[in-house]
Each structure stands twice: as C-alpha cells, then as structure tokens.
Amino acid sequence: MPDDRKSDLHATNSKFQYCANRTADWAWRYPDENCVTSKSEAEAAIYDALRDETDDLHANLVQKAIKRATDDIGNCVDRLADGENTSKPHYDTFSIVYDKRAATYYRDKVSLATVNGRVECKYDLPDDPEGTPHGEYLLNEDYSFSTSTVHYDSKTDEFYLHAVMEREIDANSPEKAEDSRVLGVDCNVDDHIAVTSTGRFVGNADYLNHQRREFEKRRASLQQTGTRSGHLTYHRIGDRFGRWSQDYLHQCSNEIVAESHRHNCTHIAFEDLKQIRERISDDKKFQQWAFNELQQQTENKAELAGIAVENVEPAYTSQQCSKCGCTLEENRDGQRFACLDCSYSVNADYNAAKNIARKLALKLQRGQKSPAGGAFCQYALKPGVMTVNATDVASDAYVSVERESTGKPTTFSRW
Ligand SMILES: [Zn+2]
Incomplete structure (x- = not known):
C-alpha cells in the first residue's frame, strides 16, 4: 500500500463499518419480534440514506456492508433459535469486503476503490510460492478471483488482501467420473x-x-x-x-x-x-x-x-x-x-x-x-x-x- 494512500483506505474502512453498524441498528430495532435478515429488504430501506451519509462511498461497498450486517444478524437469529445468548453485531475492526465491482484483481496487484479514488497495491508474495496458497491458487490461471476482504494489522501497519479464488467445473458433463x-x-x-x-x-x-x-x-x-x-x-x-x-x-x-x-x-x-x-x-x-x-x-x-x-x-x-x-x-x-x-x-x-x-x-x-x-x-x-x-x-x-x-x-x- 503506498504510504500516502493508507489514510484513504482507513477512511474507507470507517465508512464501511459505519454502514454495517447503521444496518445492524436498523435491522435489530425489534429484536424480540423481528430481526431483519434479508439483504434486499435492508437495501430498500436504508441504502440511499447510507450513500448520502457516507458522501457516496462506492455503491458496492455500501451494499457489501449491508450484506455483512444482515448475514451476521441471520447467524444471530439462528443462535437465538438454538437458545443461545447473542446480541446485536457491532463493527469496529478493520475489514472491508471487495468484489469485482469495487476492486480490479490482477495476479500481482489489486486496484481498490477508496473514498478518494482508486488505489493500486502490489502483492507482497513469498520468494518461492511453490507449495504455498499463492502458488496453488493466486498464480494458478485455472482459478479466478471472487469476493475478497481487506484487513489491517495495526502492529505492523500492514494491509492484507484475503482473496477467495474459485474454479468452475462442468457439473453436467455426461462423462462424469465417479463421485x-x-x-x-x-x-x-x-x-x-x-x-x-x-x-x-x-x-x-x-x-x-x-x-x-x-x-x-x-x-x-x-x-x-x-x-x-x-x-x-x-x-x-x-x-x-x-x-x-x-x-x-x-x-x-x-x-x-x-x-x-x-x-x-x-x-x-x-x-x-x-x-x-x-x-x-x-x-x-x-x-x-x-x-x-x-x-x-x-x-x-x-x-x-x-x-x-x-x-x-x-x-x-x-x-x-x-x-x-x-x-x-x-x-x-x-x-x-x-x-x-x-x-x-x-x-x-x-x-x-x-x-x-x-x-x-x-x-x-x-x-x-x-x-x-x-x-x-x-x-x-x-x-x-x-x-x-x-x-x-x-x-x-x-x-x-x-x-x-x-x-x-x-x-x-x-x-
Ligand atoms: Zn470466516
């Protein structure tokens, strides 16, 4: 991450967490009667307001923040149904969800949307990626990028991209080998x-x-x-x-x-x-x-x-x-x-x-x-x-x- 752009990513994270917390507040307002776990229901209700309140944080990041909160509340509702204790999710750690609309992925770098335009980050890969997840997935053209998350380690002041890689197979192949x-x-x-x-x-x-x-x-x-x-x-x-x-x-x-x-x-x-x-x-x-x-x-x-x-x-x-x-x-x-x-x-x-x-x-x-x-x-x-x-x-x-x-x-x- 270029030094002069770190603050942009921190500001983006603050707004992302703001959206997730606002969604949680909204979806959890009647916890005894009805917790909203539907992403589309939450989007219909507060997406426009969140775009306004965050000075147009990238549309997809707002959507991902809403999804994070409604997914977590879905987990909470499951836990409540199992008789376990739980409470409204709260977001204060650094973690931003990026899919292909808010990020462009390459094999050696990624370009991320921030509150201040895009920032390009080079990956810091091991010298010998053979046998590592980087060699196995990141550098393997059979795999493509899916949704990823960006994390921050405050001890080392370093950013991490947690990239989900996926590979399609033809599930309907008639000559399917044995399962x-x-x-x-x-x-x-x-x-x-x-x-x-x-x-x-x-x-x-x-x-x-x-x-x-x-x-x-x-x-x-x-x-x-x-x-x-x-x-x-x-x-x-x-x-x-x-x-x-x-x-x-x-x-x-x-x-x-x-x-x-x-x-x-x-x-x-x-x-x-x-x-x-x-x-x-x-x-x-x-x-x-x-x-x-x-x-x-x-x-x-x-x-x-x-x-x-x-x-x-x-x-x-x-x-x-x-x-x-x-x-x-x-x-x-x-x-x-x-x-x-x-x-x-x-x-x-x-x-x-x-x-x-x-x-x-x-x-x-x-x-x-x-x-x-x-x-x-x-x-x-x-x-x-x-x-x-x-x-x-x-x-x-x-x-x-x-x-x-x-x-x-x-x-x-x-x-
Ligand atoms: Zn997990």
Whole structure:
C-alpha cells in the first residue's frame, strides 16, 4: 500500500463499518419480534440514506456492508433459535469486503476503490510460492478471483488482501467420473481424540492420557519394590495397558468408519502424521503412538469397507475458517474457533476437521482434470455435503449468497 494512500483506505474502512453498524441498528430495532435478515429488504430501506451519509462511498461497498450486517444478524437469529445468548453485531475492526465491482484483481496487484479514488497495491508474495496458497491458487490461471476482504494489522501497519479464488467445473458433463465424498478427521492430544467434519466427537484423549499416567505411576512403584514378583507384574501391567489402549482406540476407529458409512463416504482424510509428529514434543511419544494406531486401525477397517484413507498437509487447518476461508492465527483461541472476518464461531477441532475434508476433496478434484473429468468431489458436513467445484474456501452459506447476489451461473450444489 503506498504510504500516502493508507489514510484513504482507513477512511474507507470507517465508512464501511459505519454502514454495517447503521444496518445492524436498523435491522435489530425489534429484536424480540423481528430481526431483519434479508439483504434486499435492508437495501430498500436504508441504502440511499447510507450513500448520502457516507458522501457516496462506492455503491458496492455500501451494499457489501449491508450484506455483512444482515448475514451476521441471520447467524444471530439462528443462535437465538438454538437458545443461545447473542446480541446485536457491532463493527469496529478493520475489514472491508471487495468484489469485482469495487476492486480490479490482477495476479500481482489489486486496484481498490477508496473514498478518494482508486488505489493500486502490489502483492507482497513469498520468494518461492511453490507449495504455498499463492502458488496453488493466486498464480494458478485455472482459478479466478471472487469476493475478497481487506484487513489491517495495526502492529505492523500492514494491509492484507484475503482473496477467495474459485474454479468452475462442468457439473453436467455426461462423462462424469465417479463421485467421491470425503469425511475429514482431526486428531487431538487433548479433549476428544478425533473430531469429524460431520461434527462427531470421538473418544476422550484426556481420559486416555489419564489412564496412561496412572499406569506409569503403578509401574514406577513396582520398579521401586525391586522384587521378582514385582518385576513380573511390571511387564504384565505394561502389556495390559497396551491392550487396553489398543481396545480403546478400536472403539474410536470403529466410530470413525461407521460415521463414514453413515455419510456414504468414499474417502477418509487425516492430517499427515509425519508432519504432525514434528509439532509434538518428545515426551508425547505415547500420543504419537495413539495417533498412529488410530489411523492404522481406521485404514485397515476402511479398506475392508472399500473406503480409502488419505493424508493431507496439516498447514493452516486450525487457523483457517471453514466457512469463509479467512486464515489468521488469531482466529483460534484454545478450544474455540472464532473467525475475525465472518464471526463464525465453533469448536476449533470441528472447524479443522472440515478444512481437512475440503483439502482432500480438492486434491481429488484436481486429480480428475482429465477429459472425462467433471466428477463431484464432496465432503461430508453436519447438515449435508459440500461439493468442491469453484472455490477452495467458501462455505455453503457464503457461496450461495454470493452467487445469488452476483447472478453468476451456478454449478454449486448442496443437498
Ligand atoms: Zn470466516
């Protein structure tokens, strides 16, 4: 961002947030009776006023601010219906939504509408984009830009473009290859051992670790006695714990395979264990063993059922929002995932499991770029399945709403 234009973007953000807050105020004025969640209803009521009040902020930015507020209020209404606590959304962080009307996207730069005309920003890309999202999507001509958001990091005084990239496929190809459907599984060292993309929480890692510690204690006390009988028990207890934990993991792997059956999955996706291992400290050998055992057992059982087990790279799976694709370290706060961009808030491991499923579905989709391609690669989610076709990062709600508003032909399907 050119130094002399930073203030223009900050001023644009202020007006964008103003529009979102004004929309929220308006749509939330009768929270007990009727919260407005329809973007067109809100536009009809306050769009003209907002254009006036913001000295003609770009028309599309006003629309996007209205949409952000009505989308969020839609989420709030869902939460209220579930008996959860919620309150009127408020906007005070830097985040502006740009689609192709208010921005022009290139592979090396973007031109953004501001309150003071357009500003052109060059991307700051890694020297070697191979294997990064930049190489995979941004620099890949198969993908085109969709709606993006601009963020600001006040610590470093830097701006970020979070670009959603999409790729169209011909969903109606008569020579459609066989469909695949993926169940994503996130493995954990605490809380649940595994969480699936369909929202199933499997096993209890804390319990397993607790049993392990109890076993170590008993072993240590037996070692101290130093008697022959103590020595024999020492081995027996080891064997017994080994068998016990294996049995425990068998129950977990059974549940995972059953879940993939329930959703008619053809594939199960795990994070690559070799890469997970590097994240685990040396004193967690037991957990490595448990992950490995769980994955191996699942693989064996799935194979018998004709389901393939594959690995994906673990990069960003815990930081990325499975709903809008926004990838920020700050999105994750312990067991909770809360997207700073779209405010999607959910169990962190469940969010990761959905990302893992999508990663494999994408990989399978890419592998089918043959003349006879066009197969559906789907991933299984709690309310249904998602078809990977156009975009890596979009969610059901996000894509369908976007597509509705832009009137693009849709190859997106969900059921
Ligand atoms: Zn999000």
